[in-house]
Amino acid sequence: xxxxxxxxxxxxxxxxxxxxxxxxxxxxxxxxxxxxxxxxxxxxxxxxxxxxxxxxxxxxxxxxxxxxxxxxxxxxxxxxxxxxxxxxxxxxxxxxxxxxxxxxxxxxxxxxxxxxxxxxxxxxxxxxxxxxxxxxxxxxxxxxxxxxxxxxxxxxxxxxxxxxxxxxxxxxxxxxxxxxxxxxxxxxxxxxxxxxxxxxxxxxxxxxxxxxxxxxxxxxxxxxxxxxxxxxxxxxxxxxxxxxxxxxxxxxxxxxxxxxxxxxxxxxxxxxxxxxxxxxxxxxxxxxxxxxxxxxxxxxxxxxxxxxxxxxxxxxxxxxxxxxxxxxxxxxxxxxxxxxxxxxxxxxxxxxxxxxxxxxxxxxxxxxxxxxxxxxxxxxxxxxxxxxxxxxxxxxxxxxxxxxxxxxxxxxxxxxxxxxxxx
Amino acid sequence: xxxxxxxxxxxxxxxxxxxxxxxxxxxxxxxxxxxxxxxxxxxxxxxxxxxxxxxxxxxxxxxxxxxxxxxxxxxxxxxxxxxxxxxxxxxxxxxxxxxxxxxxxxxxxxxxxxxxxxxxxxxxxxxxxxxxxxxxxxxxxxxxxxxxxxxxxxxxxxxxxxxxxxxxxxxxxxxxxxxxxxxxxxxxxxxxxxxxxxxxxxxxxxxxxxxxxxxxxxxxxxxxxxxxxxxxxxxxxxxxxxxxxxxxxxxxxxxxxxxxxxxxxxxxxxxxxxxxxxxxxxxxxx
Numbered sequence: 001x002x003x004x005x006x007x008x009x010x011x012x013x014x015x016x017x018x019x020x021x022x023x024x025x026x027x028x029x030x031x032x033x034x035x036x037x038x039x040x041x042x043x044x045x046x047x048x049x050x051x052x053x054x055x056x057x058x059x060x061x062x063x064x065x066x067x068x069x070x071x072x073x074x075x076x077x078x079x080x081x082x083x084x085x086x087x088x089x090x091x092x093x094x095x096x097x098x099x100x101x102x103x104x105x106x107x108x109x110x111x112x113x114x115x116x117x118x119x120x121x122x123x124x125x126x127x128x129x130x131x132x133x134x135x136x137x138x139x140x141x142x143x144x145x146x147x148x149x150x151x152x153x154x155x156x157x158x159x160x161x162x163x164x165x166x167x168x169x170x171x172x173x174x175x176x177x178x179x180x181x182x183x184x185x186x187x188x189x190x191x192x193x194x195x196x197x198x199x200x201x202x203x204x205x206x207x208x209x210x211x212x213x214x215x216x217x218x219x220x221x222x223x224x225x226x227x228x229x230x231x232x233x234x235x236x237x238x239x240x241x242x243x244x245x246x247x248x249x250x251x252x253x254x255x256x257x258x259x260x261x262x263x264x265x266x267x268x269x270x271x272x273x274x275x276x277x278x279x280x281x282x283x284x285x286x287x288x289x290x291x292x293x294x295x296x297x298x299x300x301x302x303x304x305x306x307x308x309x310x311x312x313x314x315x316x317x318x319x320x321x322x323x324x325x326x327x328x329x330x331x332x333x334x335x336x337x338x339x340x341x342x343x344x345x346x347x348x349x350x351x352x353x354x355x356x357x358x359x360x361x362x363x364x365x366x367x368x369x370x371x372x373x374x375x376x377x378x379x380x381x382x383x384x385x386x387x388x389x390x391x392x393x394x395x396x397x398x399x400x401x402x403x404x405x406x407x408x409x410x411x412x413x414x415x416x417x418x419x420x421x422x423x
Numbered sequence: 424x425x426x427x428x429x430x431x432x433x434x435x436x437x438x439x440x441x442x443x444x445x446x447x448x449x450x451x452x453x454x455x456x457x458x459x460x461x462x463x464x465x466x467x468x469x470x471x472x473x474x475x476x477x478x479x480x481x482x483x484x485x486x487x488x489x490x491x492x493x494x495x496x497x498x499x500x501x502x503x504x505x506x507x508x509x510x511x512x513x514x515x516x517x518x519x520x521x522x523x524x525x526x527x528x529x530x531x532x533x534x535x536x537x538x539x540x541x542x543x544x545x546x547x548x549x550x551x552x553x554x555x556x557x558x559x560x561x562x563x564x565x566x567x568x569x570x571x572x573x574x575x576x577x578x579x580x581x582x583x584x585x586x587x588x589x590x591x592x593x594x595x596x597x598x599x600x601x602x603x604x605x606x607x608x609x610x611x612x613x614x615x616x617x618x619x620x621x622x623x624x625x626x627x628x629x630x631x632x633x634x635x636x637x638x639x640x641x642x643x644x645x646x647x648x649x650x651x652x653x654x655x656x657x658x659x660x661x662x663x664x665x666x667x668x669x670x671x672x673x674x675x676x677x678x679x680x681x682x683x684x685x686x687x688x689x690x691x692x693x694x695x696x697x698x699x700x701x702x703x704x705x706x707x708x709x
Contacts, residue, residue: 086692121596121705209658209696212688 057134064410069141075189079196081216082182094422101416110135130198141187143405148183179401219351219369240306268420271409276380279401282367300334344379346372477520484513492571508621515628519598559618599636613679623676658697
């Protein structure tokens with residue numbers, strides 16, 4: 001491999017948007033070390049440093065104290081994938097995360113993952129479907145599941161945080177084994193679904209032999225705009241989802257709710273967070289024939305405004321204890337009322353999904369890709385348990401998928417994803 | 424056989440992609456680049472070794488097809504069923520060459536679905552899979568005598584024509600990856616042998632065909648990237664060992680129907696793990 005040329009590529013980066021333009025001028029400029037790609041497949045570990053490029057359009061930074069995919073507000077499209085780890089040693093796994101670190105920066109810069117080659121008998125090193133598209137606010141968030149630590153060949157048993165275990169069985173769970181668990185997860189969020197997909201595809205392609213895909217789930221969110229601000233998105237039941245979230249711009253609140261603090265878990269988790277995943281099927285057909293008053297009583301909010309029942313503003317205090325004629329104004333079996341029975345909070349990052357139709361019933365297979373971040377899984381567990389069997393929403397939803405992942409803290413420049421776990 | 428149709432499809436598709444971005448990348452540049460990579464190194468030895476291999480395989484294919492068609496014509500369905508899958512392996516190993524003959528390949532190896540996909544009727548169907556249908560679905564050789572005669576004729580013609588094929592490094596490199604792609608798209612799904620369910624024989628033969636090309640290039644490839652060679656060696660071994668789990672103890676393989684979803688997923692992952700680095704073999708011509 002021509003190291004000098006390679007270096008210049010990694011220093012300069014190669015914008016996907018610039019690529020077509022450059023091709024006209026002459027392809028020599030973009031074609032670098034011809035054998036570059038086989039290098040990454042065979043020689044893990046020696047991966048050059050690539051920095052966030054502040055000149056990239058619609059870019060979110062990769063490096064920082066926390067993974068930026070957890071901090072970024074209002075993601076539009078998600079591609080979430082759960083992976084089995086087939087690496088044979090910790091060194092292999094570490095090499096993969098080092099490579100993924102560089103790839104992630106480049107992908108979040110809107111760059112190709114590898115330069116092209118003059119040899120057209122080779123497949124292109126970047127799969128290419130994002131050529132011409134900018135960074136599209138892509139974020140990539142990585143985590144590891146409890147099962148990863150049980151793999152003897154990796155020797156990570158002693159690094160497993162006590163809190164990292166499979167979520168317990170909740171009342172009314174009907175889990176489908178096709179959407180449960182996983183050793184590693186990647187959450188790709190972007191303004192553009194193709195950019196998110198391209199990112200995951202290239203990460204997995206580069207790690208072939210070290211991971212296999214276990215399951216994946218796409219999701220989408222749409223935001224109305226009011227006073228130039230994105231409004232809280234609606235789920236497929238048409239209710240606003242995420243109103244009570246902590247403010248991601250308030251470090252204190254985030255430290256209290258989302259980020260693992262020093263001493264709270266294994267040291268490699270400091271600054272990280274636990275990701276709870278649920279694939280929640282929503283029975284749209286039954287919902288659609290339910291009276292609006294019933295629907296509002298189910299959530300405990302008004303549908304159109306998102307305001308607590310009996311109020312008119314989305315962000316009004318819930319005042320859960322309000323009574324009228326001796327009865328709770330917000331019904332005691334409503335989703336919101338039950339959630340407020342526990343003091344725990346979490347950062348919800350939900351997306352809607354639509355996966356065609358259910359082959360058995362001919363009804364929509366649609367619902368919620370529920371993701372929440374919290375510093376301790378118990379926060380999610382307590383909230384979910386509070387719904388129990390009484391939650392009125394249970395009539396209209398079924399939990400089909402479940403997983404828990406420990407998301408790494410952010411990456412310092414020069415370091416790599418999960419460094420605290422592997423070094 | 425479905426390869427043939429696919430190739431045409433891909434050519435048409437890439438044609439339209441080029442047309443689509445014509446202002447950005449001229450055809451001329453494309454062609455120059457395409458040829459630039461291939462003229463650098465001398466691959467005469469490799470090319471002739473591969474041709475030799477293909478000829479040997481097709482010699483054996485003629486013999487095995489003779490045995491198979493004799494059994495069909497003698498009305499011995501049991502014997503024919505026994506000979507069917509092993510005979511086809513010679514063909515599957517050398518498929519990159521056989522495919523060079525757009526008319527012969529379908530006559531020997533078309534599935535009914537391929538014929539229908541081309542808008543032809545069942546009466547156009549010939550070759551191995553037609554007899555497969557008779558043997559396994561109807562349990563008879565009766566009525567397939569003429570098909571057997573034609574099949575043997577076609578196979579002999581294929582063997583004769585092989586002498587004329589111009590083997591190039593491109594054909595070998597593309598062929599090796601295509602062999603694995605065949606496995607991924609039709610063998611792993613059980614769509615190649617829908618009556619006999621002998622897909623694992625074809626699977627094995629395709630992998631052996633790809634491995635042969637790798638073996639031939641190995642020396643040159645080691646000079647370019649020893650790490651890649653090591654990885655390919657390992658990944659071929661993993662796949663071979665995985666396939667060996669499905670041997671039936673009589674020199675053959677268990678029925679595709681015996682495979683669970685977990686089995687096919689594991690096989691598929693092993694093929695993908697091999698295919699990705701195998702596609703890097705093209706650095707050998709640089």
